[in-house]
Amino acid sequence: xxxxxxxxxxxxxxxxxxxxxxxxxxxxxxxxxxxxxxxxxxxxxxxxxxxxxxxxxxxxxxxxxxxxxxxxxxxxxxxxxxxxxxxxxxxxxxxxxxxxxxxxxxxxxxxxxxxxxxxxxxxxxxxxxxxxxxxxxxxxxxxxxxxxxxxxxxxxxxxxxxxxxxxxxxxxxxxxxxxxxxxxxxxxxxxxxxxxxxxxxxxxxxxxxxxxxxxxxxxxxxxxxxxxxxxxxxxxxxxxxxxxxxxxxxxxxxxxxxxxxxxxxxxxxxxxxxx
Numbered sequence: 001x002x003x004x005x006x007x008x009x010x011x012x013x014x015x016x017x018x019x020x021x022x023x024x025x026x027x028x029x030x031x032x033x034x035x036x037x038x039x040x041x042x043x044x045x046x047x048x049x050x051x052x053x054x055x056x057x058x059x060x061x062x063x064x065x066x067x068x069x070x071x072x073x074x075x076x077x078x079x080x081x082x083x084x085x086x087x088x089x090x091x092x093x094x095x096x097x098x099x100x101x102x103x104x105x106x107x108x109x110x111x112x113x114x115x116x117x118x119x120x121x122x123x124x125x126x127x128x129x130x131x132x133x134x135x136x137x138x139x140x141x142x143x144x145x146x147x148x149x150x151x152x153x154x155x156x157x158x159x160x161x162x163x164x165x166x167x168x169x170x171x172x173x174x175x176x177x178x179x180x181x182x183x184x185x186x187x188x189x190x191x192x193x194x195x196x197x198x199x200x201x202x203x204x205x206x207x208x209x210x211x212x213x214x215x216x217x218x219x220x221x222x223x224x225x226x227x228x229x230x231x232x233x234x235x236x237x238x239x240x241x242x243x244x245x246x247x248x249x250x251x252x253x254x255x256x257x258x259x260x261x262x263x264x265x266x267x268x269x270x271x272x273x274x275x
Contacts, residue, residue: 025069025100025243033061035090058082059090059202069247070222072096076142076200076214082207089203097195102249104184106228106239116185117230119239122223123148123194127174129162133210139165139203142214144174146196151182162212177223184228190241192249194220224252
């Protein structure tokens with residue numbers, strides 16, 4: 001799984017290097033589901049803001065993704081329901097990334113333009129991973145990978161998982177704020193990238209039921225720039241961080257400007273009954 005996520009990051013980096021600079025935010029999304037039971041069902045899509053599901057009779061998978069300015073939203077679920085015997089498997093995987101650039105400008109207390117310094121950006125992360133039904137011969141697991149980069153600062157790839165069949169916890173949660181301190185210079189473009197991937201898997205060769213869900217439906221969220229200083233560490237009097245469309249990353253995006261994200265629209269179920 002880590003290798004798959006790393007390859008995805010590498011491929012997107014190559015594409016970015018080989019393409020001209022974009023004048024608008026770039027949203028990259030991918031969702032994939034596959035189920036194996038009495039029949040096999042596999043689907044995938046890279047349409048922005050997509051939701052897909054598969055149903056193989058005894059196994060169901062669901063994946064949903066959406067990205068907007070300063071936000072990535074993902075959900076993957078997988079569930080199986082068998083009798084006392086039988087085998088089936090299901091998987092839901094979703095990947096989303098938003099890329100943009102902005103230019104920071106600042107004024108000091110004397111009204112002069114500041115030429116360089118540091119700023120602190122905040123990014124919110126919130127996730128819930130849940131599983132059920134795991135025992136020898138039957139498993140449900142969920143995994144999350146995410147990366148946030150602003151300018152030369154990055155979280156690196158971080159991981160959260162729930163996998164009791166492999167000795168891990170049956171559930172895991174994440175709720176916090178990441179702070180990145182970034183050097184800046186007047187007139188210089190500052191790249192911003194938020195990317196995450198979730199995978200949920202359920203499978204059994206001994207019958208019974210199993211479930212996995214990776215819910216990253218509340219994060220990654222850009223929370224704005226909380227402080228800007230000059231090269232000597234003095235706080236500036238005012239600042240803005242505009243992209244090419246005039247969106248100011250200095251502030252928290254309004255819900256309408258970021259994206260509208262409601263799981264379950266269109267009558268799509270989240271497999272809650274498979275727990």
